[in-house]
Amino acid sequence: MRGQSSVAILGAAGVCILAVVLVVLFASGGQQETAASSIVVAIPDNPAALAASKAQEAEIVAALPGAADPSAKPMVAESPEKLFIVDTIRLKLNEAALRQGAHADDLAAVEAFYTAHTGPALWVTTAGISPEGQAVLGELAKAGDWGLDPGLFRVPPADYLPTVAEDQAATEIALSLAILKYARAARGGLVEPSAVSKVFDQTPHLRTPATVLTEIVATPAPDAYLTGLHPKHEQFAQLRQALLKTQSAQDIARLEVNMDRWRWMPESLGPSYVWLNIPEFMVRVVKDGKTVQSEKIVVGNPNSPTPVLSADLKSIVFNPERTVPMSIIRKEVLPKLQKGTNWFGGSSTSVLEQHQLTIKYKGKPVDPGQIDWEKVNPSTLTFVQAPGPTNILGKIQFLYPNDRDVYMHDTIIRSQLTRAVRAEGQQDPRVDNPDDLAALLLAEDKGWAKAKVDKLIADGNTVEVKIDKPIPVHTTYFTLVVDEQGQVKTFDDIYKLDKLDKRDDAAAGSPPVAGTAPIPPRKPANGSLAASAP
Numbered sequence: 001m002r003g004q005s006s007v008a009i010l011g012a013a014g015v016c017i018l019a020v021v022l023v024v025l026f027a028s029g030g031q032q033e034t035a036a037s038s039i040v041v042a043i044p045d046n047p048a049a050l051a052a053s054k055a056q057e058a059e060i061v062a063a064l065p066g067a068a069d070p071s072a073k074p075m076v077a078e079s080p081e082k083l084f085i086v087d088t089i090r091l092k093l094n095e096a097a098l099r100q101g102a103h104a105d106d107l108a109a110v111e112a113f114y115t116a117h118t119g120p121a122l123w124v125t126t127a128g129i130s131p132e133g134q135a136v137l138g139e140l141a142k143a144g145d146w147g148l149d150p151g152l153f154r155v156p157p158a159d160y161l162p163t164v165a166e167d168q169a170a171t172e173i174a175l176s177l178a179i180l181k182y183a184r185a186a187r188g189g190l191v192e193p194s195a196v197s198k199v200f201d202q203t204p205h206l207r208t209p210a211t212v213l214t215e216i217v218a219t220p221a222p223d224a225y226l227t228g229l230h231p232k233h234e235q236f237a238q239l240r241q242a243l244l245k246t247q248s249a250q251d252i253a254r255l256e257v258n259m260d261r262w263r264w265m266p267e268s269l270g271p272s273y274v275w276l277n278i279p280e281f282m283v284r285v286v287k288d289g290k291t292v293q294s295e296k297i298v299v300g301n302p303n304s305p306t307p308v309l310s311a312d313l314k315s316i317v318f319n320p321e322r323t324v325p326m327s328i329i330r331k332e333v334l335p336k337l338q339k340g341t342n343w344f345g346g347s348s349t350s351v352l353e354q355h356q357l358t359i360k361y362k363g364k365p366v367d368p369g370q371i372d373w374e375k376v377n378p379s380t381l382t383f384v385q386a387p388g389p390t391n392i393l394g395k396i397q398f399l400y401p402n403d404r405d406v407y408m409h410d411t412i413i414r415s416q417l418t419r420a421v422r423a424e425g426q427q428d429p430r431v432d433n434p435d436d437l438a439a440l441l442l443a444e445d446k447g448w449a450k451a452k453v454d455k456l457i458a459d460g461n462t463v464e465v466k467i468d469k470p471i472p473v474h475t476t477y478f479t480l481v482v483d484e485q486g487q488v489k490t491f492d493d494i495y496k497l498d499k500l501d502k503r504d505d506a507a508a509g510s511p512p513v514a515g516t517a518p519i520p521p522r523k524p525a526n527g528s529l530a531a532s533a534p
Contacts, residue, residue: 056142059440080127082120088169089114089121098173101154103189106180109209110173122217123175124168128161132222133175136531140178146230147243147259148185153178176213179226184210186229190242193308197497199477201309201404202264233269234289236262238482254490257498266310270472271445274313274398276408276429278306278477279491281422283408283431285440289485293440297408298416300427305495307427308477312470316438318456318463319387320397320409324357333357337373357388360516387462395457396434399464400473408473410434422493429475446470 025176051223092098093111097175123133137158156177162168184190184206193200206231208217219225236259269275269286276283278299285293299306336351349368352359360369360382371381385391394410404427409513411430416422431437435453442448445467456463478497479491493499 001381009309041334057452080125080130081498083124083126083165083168084120085165085169085172086114086119086121086241088118088165089172092166092169092173096171098170098177102177102181103184103209105211106177109180110176112210113176113213120332121168121172124171128285129156129158129171129175134158135223136175136179136226137223139226142183143182143185145226145244146186146240147256148182152185152190153181180209180212182226183207183209183229186226186263187231188260199308199497200264200303201307201402201493205267215502231265232264232267233262234264235478235482238486239480241486242480242482242488254480255499260282260480261476261478265474265476267474269474273472273474274441274475276306277476277481277491278475279494280481280489281478283429285437287444293437295437296422296432298411298422298424298430299494300429300494301423301425304425304427306519307406309402309404309406310472310474311402312398313398313441313467313473314470315399315464315466316442317397317399318438318453319395319460320385320391320393320466321462322385322391322393324385326379326383329378332339333383334373334378337368355390356388358384358386360384375441387460390488394430394434396438397440398431398434398473398525406475411506421492421494441471445471470530 045363065272090111093107093114099107123130123136129137138153139149140153140155143153155174156162156171160171162171181190187206188204188271193202193204205220212229216222216225216333229369239255239259239262243252243259245250246255272285272287274283274285276297276299281297281299284291305382333351333355337349347362351357352368359366361370361380363382387395389412392412397407397409399407406427406429408429408431411417412432413425416424416430417432435457437452439448439450439453442453442465443450477495477497479493481489483489
C-alpha cells in the first residue's frame with residue numbers, strides 16, 4: 001500500500017508540474033514552438049527522481065521565451081534626451097522675474113537668439129542640466145578666483161532637475177543670461193567707468209552679446225571660453241595670482257578694484273607704449289613688455305585731477321606755444337585789460353607783454369590795442385603765449401589728441417618734481433627730463449639721434465614733429481602695481497577712488513521657478529555663497 005501511495009502522490013506531483021509547463025507555454029502568446037516545449041516530463045517513482053524532476057523543471061522554465069538570464073548584466077539607463085522646448089522658452093522670456101537684473105542688451109540678444117533657434121535646448125536635457133551647462137555652472141562658481149562676485153549670477157545648483165517644460169525653459173534662460181553677464185563682467189562692463197568717477201574717460205571693450213552666444217554654443221569647452229574673456233595683460237594676471245594667495249579682506253577688495261580697472265583698458269596696449277600711472281607719479285616707456293625708460297611726473301591735484309584715458313601720441317612739439325585756457329584769461333588777464341589805461345587814454349596791454357601773449361581772431365593775429373576790452377566777448381579770441389621762460393609748457397609738449405584736451409609736457413616749476421607727493425596744479429601731467437623721453441620716442445619712430453633733439457630745443461623755434469607710427473599713451477589709476485621682480489607695490493589713493501567702485505548687487509534675490517518652490521542657494525567651489533535661481 002505504501003508503494004502504491006507513493007506512486008500516486010508522485011504521479012500527482014508530475015501532473016501538476018506538467019500543468020504548470022502547459023500554462024506557461026499557453027501564456028507565451030502562441031510563440032514559435034521550442035525544443036523545451038516538447039520535453040516529456042516523466043513521473044518519478046521515488047524522492048530522488050522527484051528532485052531530478054524539479055531540476056529539469058527549472059531548466060525548462062529557464063529555456064522559455066522571456067525568461068530572465070541570471071548571468072546577464074543589469075540594463076544601462078537610457079542616455080539623456082534633448083529637449084525641444086523653444087516655444088516655451090520664447091514665452092518664458094516675457095516673465096519679469098527671469099529678466100530681473102539683466103542688461104537690456106543681453107535680454108535683447110537672448111530673445112533674438114531663441115527667436116531664430118529651432119534646435120534643442122542648449123543647457124538642459126531630460127536628465128537635468130547638460131554637460132555643457134555643468135561646465136558653465138562650474139566656471140560661474142569659480143568667479144571669485146577672477147575677482148568677480150559669484151553672487152552676481154542667478155543660476156540653479158548643478159543637481160537641479162527640472163521636470164516640466166516651464167521649469168526647463170526657465171533654467172535654459174537663466175544659464176544663457178548668466179553667461180552674458182559673466183562675459184560683461186569679465187570685460188568690466190557691469191558699470192560705466194564714468195559712473196564711478198568723471199576721472200575715468202574710458203569705454204570697456206566688450207564682445208557683443210550675440211557674438212558671445214554664437215561663440216559659446218560652438219565651442220566644446222564653454223568653461224574655457226568664459227575664462228578666455230578676461231584681460232590678457234601681464235599686470236592683470238599677476239594681480240590675480242596675488243588675489244589667490246591673500247586672505248585679507250581689505251587686500252582682496254583693493255586687488256579686485258585694480259583688476260576691474262584693467263578690464264577697462266584696451267585689449268592690447270601695443271608692442272611699444274607710454275604708460276603714465278597717476279598714483280605712482282611715474283611715466284614709463286614699455287617695449288615688448290619691458291620698461292626701457294621711466295621718469296617722474298607731476299599730476300593734477302584732487303580738485304583738478306588728471307583724467308584716466310588712452311590715446312595715440314601723434315606729434316611732439318619743441319618750444320611750444322601755449323593756448324591759454326579761457327578760465328585763466330577771465331580771471332587773471334581780462335580784468336587788467338579792462339581797468340588798465342595808458343598815457344593816451346586807451347587800455348594798457350602791458351599784461352600781455354609781461355606774459356608774452358598774442359591775440360588771434362579766427363586764427364589770425366590782431367592788434368590788442370584796437371580791441372575795446374570793455375565790450376569784447378573774450379571767448380571769440382584766442383590768447384597765445386609764445387615760447388619762453390614764462391611759458392608753463394616748458395621746452396617740449398607731447399600731443400595725444402583726446403576729448404579732455406590733456407597733454408603731457410615739460411614744466412618750468414622744477415621744484416614740483418623733487419617732492420614725494422606730486423599732485424599739484426592743473427590736470428596736464430608734467431614730466432621730468434622731457435628731452436630724454438622725446439629722444440627715445442623719436443629714435444624708435446624715426447631713428448633720430450639725441451643730438452638732433454637737442455638742436456631743435458636750442459634753436460628756440462616752435463617745431464612740431466609728426467609721429468609716423470602713432471604710439472599709444474595710457475594714463476591709468478592703479479594703486480597696486482606688480483614690479484618686474486614680482487612684488488606688489490602699493491600707492492596712495494590720492495583721488496580717493498578705490499572706495500567708489502560699485503558692485504552690481506541686483507542678483508541678491510532668487511525668483512521662484514514656475515511650478516516649483518524656490519531653488520535653494522548654491523555654494524560655489526571657492527566657499528562663498530552665491531544666490532542662485534533660474
